[in-house]
Amino acid sequence: MLAANDHSLPKVVSAAESDGAGDLALVVHARLCAVYKCPIPYFSEKEPLSELISALLSHRTRNAASGKAFKSLRARFPTWEEVMHADLSAIEEAIAGVTWPELKAPRIREILTAIDARAGRLSLDFLADLPTEEARSWLEQFPGIGPKTSAAVLAFSSLRMRALPVDSHHHRVAQRLGLIGPRVGLAPAHVLLLAQLPADWSAQDLYDNHEILMMHGQQVCHYRRPACGRCPLVDLCPSALVEMREP
DSSP, X not given: OOOOSSSSOOOOOOHHHHHSOSOHHHHHHHHHHHHHTSSOOOSOOOXXXXXXXXXXXHTTSOHHHHHHHHHHHHHHOSSHHHHHHSOHHHHHHHTTTSSXXXXXXXXXXXXXXXXXXXXXXXXXXXXXXXXXXXXXXHHHTSTXXXXXXXXXHHHHSTTOOSOOOOOHHHHHHHHHHTSSOTTOOHHHHHHHHHHTSOXXXXXXXXHHHHHHHHHHHHHTSOSSSOOGGGOTTGGGOHHHHHHHHXX
16 A cells, blocks of 8 residues: 655645546546556356345345355255245255345345246346346346445446446445545445446446445545555545544
8 A cells, every 4th residue: 555655634635636637536546546456357257146146145244254155055055946946944044144144035035036037037147138227227126136236246247247336335435535425325326436437438447446446445444543644545535634633
């Protein structure tokens, strides 16, 4: 990470003043890409239906626990058809390590049944043939699937479509930088943050943007005690003035 040159408070300047660019989102992207080494390798090779189930398991659950639960579910039920017809108690037992398994087990089975009925098969591969927004709308018709999950399925799975997921870390960094307002929730943040990025960016570019903002939130811009003294965005960040004044 980049370290602050001294212990004085930074002068918060505009993106144009700092790097000669007129768009704060692009300046943030360029600086963080230099730190976290874009392009970021994709972390998942799952087909889209598996990515959807993985995303549902990850809600309010640490990645290690949700990843272990996904593997446990697949080990017990090698096909999604078997999960769709399984007893809820067996599904719940397989995913016991996640938060609220008693709620996620029926939700997973319900969504699998609904996808099978609407698509005529247990597969989401056909989403590759739809425009991104149409594919997201198709997914979001099901209970428990909102903007973050639909974007994650399209961006992280083998579909590799142009979508920008916004998780809690990404959201926090964007608010502190002033990319979105302090009262903008996760759902509207997806629309606002995507609109700030070039329309001709590739799926890889959007994936990089999500990953670097998420990693920055995890590693530097913590929920409590953000490490402003080693943040490469400190001169762009209004929140840094407040944080660095505190004893």
